Amino acid sequence: MTSSDKPVMIEFRDVHKYYGDYHALRGINATIKAGEFFSLLGPSGCGKTTLLRTIAGFEGISSGVVLVDGKDMANVPANKRPTNMVFQSYAIFPHLTVEQNVGFGLRRDPRSKEEKMRAVGQALEMVGLAGYGKRSAHALSGGQRQRVALARALILKPKVLLLDEPLSALDKKIREQMQLELIKLQREVGITFVLVTHDQEEALVMSDRIAVMFEGNIAQLDDPETLYRLPKTRQVANFIGTMNFLPAEILSEAGGRAEVQAPGLGRLTVDIEKQISSAPGTGQTTIGFRPETATLLFDGQAATDRESMGTVSEVVYYGDMTYYDVTLDDCDAPIRMSMRNVFGRPVLDIGTRCRVGWSPGAMVMFR
Amino acid sequence: MSEPQGRGFWRSEAATGLYLISPTALFAILLLAAPLATTLLYSVFTDGYLEIIPRFQLCNYIGECASLKLDAATGEYVQDQTYLGAWSDPVVMTLMWRSLYVSIFVTAATVIFAYPVAYFVSFNVEPSKKSLWLFLITIPFWTSYVIRVFMWNVMISRTGVINSTLMSLGIIDEPLRMAFTIQAMVVTLAHAYAPFAILPIYVALEKIDRSLLEAGQDLGETRFTTFLRVTLPLSMSGVIAAVLIVFIPTIGDYITPNLIGGGKIPMIANMIEVQMLQADNRALGSAVAVSAMLVVGAVSLLFLFLNRRYLKGNK
Structure with a gap:
């Protein structure tokens, strides 16, 4: 699916935000397409929530332009914007029933009372809370509050639904279930969703595209697969999943490929044009690879590509997976590898000599 | 072996609570509950000269009432002045x-x-x-x-x-x-x-x-x-x-x-x-x-x- 042909729903043009001296947003440029599930991912304090709140209108911007559906939002107050928000704390009105909460935004709706009640019923049904209308809001569980907050926002048919860490207060099982439900819901209603999260897994699972933010900047904006496979910086690579980094020396460079020498791996050729925008010259560099792209080779198993020797220095057993830290010969820092536990395959002990199979194609080069 | 009942209570959490509130409770009983009870009693007693006579009546609230006075000669109470009860006045x-x-x-x-x-x-x-x-x-x-x-x-x-x-x-x-x-x-x-x-x-x-x-x-x-x-x-x-x-x-x-x-x-x-x-x-x-x-x-x-x-x- 290509999202490039869809119309633009939200556009940030060089958006800056200062809190006194603190520079919270440092020149954000990005577009979010209509119908997209877009995530703002980053550690706390990176400005992701601030950016979301500039869309909602709860936060003014110091300079730049925020456009929603082609309109400059500069002088549009929060209550007039075509956006609705699901708050981190859900912000369910405690003095109202579930029904009154969901129907809160319908006061100015010209429809008749019966039609509004029907709409409330449908919204509750959509989020799986049919029959809960008469309950008082404070009697609900966390997951149910979440659903009420969703219904309350979606009943207004906004152009954009903003979700501020909506799942962070839920426990793991319910969170995973809600993730899938949110994806399904988004496909059904076709509304643009903008999600703020610090959970990389959540962002990868749910999003069409992800903007990874650090210190008020967007470090990388890509679809989940590109983001995971080809992170542009070490910071992004580290934030999303785990990556092994090894120092390497560039020997030569030609035609978008570089020949490098890395301790423990030896000489290898890495594609550079696909990884980083500015190609490095010769000299020191860092190469990285994901734990699952390398594999331990057990007796008699042949490497599909290249192979190195090492020693197991740490074993972490997860049931379905085992994580090994292996120190390659001639290499100081251990590399991490994740192995699926297959029936009949032993879990190695610390200190065992082992063969590591890896592939130059999985290597990413960083400046 | 179970402890004797009395000792158990005096060491229980409930007893600790009682100890803690007892000064306040005592204070409240002496200075709040007792005057309140007195006021309630007085309001249904009979007014005398510089005294209150414990004879029950409701006319202090409603209707017409009479104060009593001790007759020195007979040693009995005789009617003095009349007044209206609170809700009638x-x-x-x-x-x-x-x-x-x-x-x-x-x-x-x-x-x-x-x-x-x-x-x-x-x-x-x-x-x-x-x-x-x-x-x-x-x-x-x-x-x-x-x-x-x-x-x-x-x-x-x-x-x-x-x-x-x-x-x-x-x-x-x-x-x-x-x-x-x-x-x-x-x-x-x-x-x-x-x-x-x-x-x-x-x-x-x-x-x-x-x-x-x-x-x-x-x-x-x-x-x-x-x-x-x-x-x-x-x-x-x-x-x-x-x-x-x-x-x-x-x-x-x-x-x-x-x-x-x-x-x-x-x-x-x-x-x-x-x-x-x-x-x-x-x-x-x-x-x-x-x-x-x-x-x-x-x-x-x-x-x-x-x-x-x-x-x-x-x-």
Whole structure:
């Protein structure tokens, strides 16, 4: 699916935000397409929530332009914007029933009372809370509050639904279930969703595209697969999943490929044009690879590509997976590898000599 | 092996609780419950000369009553003066109504003026400065209640600060009549009880999750309509607490009618004082006192009932 042909729903043009001296947003440029599930991912304090709140209108911007559906939002107050928000704390009105909460935004709706009640019923049904209308809001569980907050926002048919860490207060099982439900819901209603999260897994699972933010900047904006496979910086690579980094020396460079020498791996050729925008010259560099792209080779198993020797220095057993830290010969820092536990395959002990199979194609080069 | 019953209790958690509350409980029984019981008893006893005669009657409340006097010759009680019971006496009823509407006015004025102050401190004052503001609000409590009431006299009397200022500025020719009016009493009492109203409203406002206000705006309401639909209902528990805290003491206020009303606009507490001390009719005084308590109790119950309704949705 290509999202490039869809119309633009939200556009940030060089958006800056200062809190006194603190520079919270440092020149954000990005577009979010209509119908997209877009995530703002980053550690706390990176400005992701601030950016979301500039869309909602709860936060003014110091300079730049925020456009929603082609309109400059500069002088549009929060209550007039075509956006609705699901708050981190859900912000369910405690003095109202579930029904009154969901129907809160319908006061100015010209429809008749019966039609509004029907709409409330449908919204509750959509989020799986049919029959809960008469309950008082404070009697609900966390997951149910979440659903009420969703219904309350979606009943207004906004152009954009903003979700501020909506799942962070839920426990793991319910969170995973809600993730899938949110994806399904988004496909059904076709509304643009903008999600703020610090959970990389959540962002990868749910999003069409992800903007990874650090210190008020967007470090990388890509679809989940590109983001995971080809992170542009070490910071992004580290934030999303785990990556092994090894120092390497560039020997030569030609035609978008570089020949490098890395301790423990030896000489290898890495594609550079696909990884980083500015190609490095010769000299020191860092190469990285994901734990699952390398594999331990057990007796008699042949490497599909290249192979190195090492020693197991740490074993972490997860049931379905085992994580090994292996120190390659001639290499100081251990590399991490994740192995699926297959029936009949032993879990190695610390200190065992082992063969590591890896592939130059999985290597990413960083400046 | 089980411990002996008695020893078990005296070491139990319940007993510890009793020890802890016992000084207060004792104090409350001696100085609150005992006088209250005495007042209740007196209100159904018979008035004598400088004494109260334990003969049951209800005429102190309703109907016509007679005081008794000891006849020195026979050693028996004979009828002395007659008087009307509390609910039958138009004077008592007038004062009761006055007390009721003065305190309703005072309560309304206090709460209406206290709400914006509490709102300002809760929503507009920087968090680090809030305790300073609350401290400033409680400054009036540093002086005694009587002095604070008397200060108003200095302000509003015929030759007081306001009148002399306005006259020397040539704005008025004759002093305004402010002292000895019900309005002056309302202003004085509202001022005296303002902090009592501000604090509970402030506490209720502080408890409101600020994201609820954003949610209100996000769902299409302006700041003002969000206030009406979210902030106000959620702070009602504080408003009702403020109403009770101001209403209950003002209905029985005794000092302000004396100092500001100059004794010319007595309220129910002044009537009780007159009956108890000056007219030597403790039976009628007690009946008036109990009647006033019943009125306060009835109004308070009404508000507590309202509060329960709001609290139900607020927990």
